[in-house]
Amino acid sequence: MNRVHTEQQHYGVVAKGLHWGMALMLIALISIGTYMTGLDKSDPSRLELLGMHKSFGAIFMQLAVFRLIWSRIQPAPTLPNVLSGWERLLSRFVTASLYLLMLAIPFSGMAMTNFAGYPVSIFGLIDMPILFDKNTEMVGLAKNAHGILVYALLVSIFMHIAGALKHRFLDAPEADVLPRMVPLKPRV
Incomplete structure (x- = not known):
């Protein structure tokens, strides 16, 4: 299989697009999810927000699968030798955690919906396959897992951002990894 050419020190346009597009989608998913869980169950907007949250969550999961496949087709630039x-081990751990959580969170949301006896519908146009039979006892477990996994993702995102900023502002210029993903000039 031919590899798509990317400069050694930068991510390609597809990887950057997936990274920033999914980051924005994630902000929206977490914001909507947090807001809707605070609404009264009888609030009619709660159901609309829930449908939107599930739809974008299903799309996010598909993008995460594509992103994982893309990372195998076009591997990330190598980490700086310095x-x-x-730091290398922690970087690999955080990256693996991000990928795992980007798949596990929407999967747990889908499981929660299936255990409640419903398919996940993408904007009422496409129903995702039902993976689990109705099981009201499992709804609570899937719901708890969904929430815990979101908090784990927030920790992983914090570590991801903190690491990039540490390398940008506290380490030697050669350790700066931020220009690989954002349009910044490398430090001198």
Whole structure:
């Protein structure tokens, strides 16, 4: 299989588009999810927001699968040689955590919906396959898992951003990884 050419030190346009598009979608998903859970169950806008949240969550999961496949077709640029062993290990751990959580969170949301006896519908146009039979006892477990996984994702995102900022502002210029994903000039 031919590899798509990317500069050694930068991500390609597809990887950047997926990264920033999914980041914006994630902000919307977490915002809508947090807001709708605070609404009274009888509030009619809650149902509309829930449908929107599920639709974008299903799309997000598909993008996460595509992103994982793309990362195998076009691997990330190598980490700077000046990073220590523990920094490289932590970077791999955080990246793996992000990928795992980007798949597990929408999956747990889909499981929650299926256990409640419903398919996940994308804007009422396409129903996702039902993976689990109705099981009201499992709804609560899937709901708890969904919430816990979101908090784990927030921690992973914080670590991801903190690491990029550390390398940009506190480390040697050669450790700066931020220009690989954003249009910044490397430090000198």
